[in-house]
Amino acid sequence: MSAILVVDDEPHLVRTLAINLRAREYAVETAGDGRSALTAFHESPPDLIVLDLGLPDLDGVEVLRRIRQVSDVPVIVLSARTDSVDKVEALDEGADDYVTKPFAMEELLARVRVALRRDRDTSEPTLPPFATDRFTLDFDERQAVVAGSPVRLTPTEWRLLEVLARTPGHLVTQQELLREVWGPRYGRESNYLRVYANQLRRKLEPDPGRPRYLLTDPGQGYRLVGD
Numbered sequence: 001m002s003a004i005l006v007v008d009d010e011p012h013l014v015r016t017l018a019i020n021l022r023a024r025e026y027a028v029e030t031a032g033d034g035r036s037a038l039t040a041f042h043e044s045p046p047d048l049i050v051l052d053l054g055l056p057d058l059d060g061v062e063v064l065r066r067i068r069q070v071s072d073v074p075v076i077v078l079s080a081r082t083d084s085v086d087k088v089e090a091l092d093e094g095a096d097d098y099v100t101k102p103f104a105m106e107e108l109l110a111r112v113r114v115a116l117r118r119d120r121d122t123s124e125p126t127l128p129p130f131a132t133d134r135f136t137l138d139f140d141e142r143q144a145v146v147a148g149s150p151v152r153l154t155p156t157e158w159r160l161l162e163v164l165a166r167t168p169g170h171l172v173t174q175q176e177l178l179r180e181v182w183g184p185r186y187g188r189e190s191n192y193l194r195v196y197a198n199q200l201r202r203k204l205e206p207d208p209g210r211p212r213y214l215l216t217d218p219g220q221g222y223r224l225v226g227d
Contacts, residue, residue: 002116003027003044007037007063008052008078017050020105021112034058038066046073048116050108053079053090061093068094072154074115078103091195096156097182114183118159130165132213132227135204137161144203151203156181160196164214164224173221197222 004026006017011032018028029044031037034055041049049067053060064075077090080101087098096118097111127139135146142158144151153161163180164172174193178186186192197216201208215223 001025001027002047003029004112005029005031005037005040005046005049007031007034007049007055007060009033009054009056010052016105017108020109024109026112032056034060034063037063041067041071041073045071048112049073049075050078050112051075051095053077053081053086061089064090064093064095068154072152074118074155076108076111076115078108088191088195091192092199094154094156096154111183118155118181127162127165130161130168130224130226134206134213137165139165146204147206153200153203157196157200157203160193161200161224164222169223169225171217171221171223177221193222 004021006014006021006028007030008014008017009032014030014032018030021028029040029046031040034057037051037055051060051064055063060077060079064077067073067075074096075094076097076099077095078099078101079086079090090098096115099108099111129139130137135144137144139158139162142153144153159181160177163177174190175187177193178189182189182192197214198208200214201211205211205213213225215225217223
């Protein structure tokens with residue numbers, strides 16, 4: 001049974017989410033503010049977090065930032081903020097998905113299933129390590145070593161690299177990446193890809209502003225190339 005931590009300061013919404021998640025046999029813990037969420041997270045690490053940004057004490061982005069310092073647990077941001085800047089900031093801090101309020105419960109539940117499946121799916125054949133003079137990616141162990149030092153990558157970052165590494169040097173379209181990484185309902189959220197490509201370049205590239213390994217074909221997609 002997967003454990004889900006729901007963090008939101010709207011009691012009615014928390015109850016509704018808890019009822020719907022428990023009805024689908026998830027174990028649910030709830031928190032109404034950022035500090036309570038961090039305490040619950042450390043006392044009993046969940047398999048997934050549904051996180052509101054507009055919390056009464058700590059901002060949700062700060063909660064996400066603190067979680068990402070120690071964990072790669074999938075995080076779905078749930079927020080009334082519709083500005084693209086807020087979405088980019090949340091994704092940039094390591095959120096796996098962003099759902100805007102108001103939302104359809106079935107859509108959120110579908111995204112929960114996708115995030116959990118993406119984090120745990122081991123059915124695909126293991127990819128060989130991808131190595132360059134700068135970094136090595138071990139997909140089997142999910143270990144990244146950059147310039148001789150280990151670097152933490154989130155589950156979504158790993159999944160994105162896995163899709164690209166299946167066909168090194170070849171273009172993978174934006175639509176294919178979105179559907180493979182985030183699920184079949186996606187295909188137009190190119191801002192997700194821009195954010196994650198920038199994150200990965202900061203972690204892997206010697207000069208993120210002039211990438212050598214994770215390349216963009218403007219308006220088309222991305223490719224992962226070796227030396």
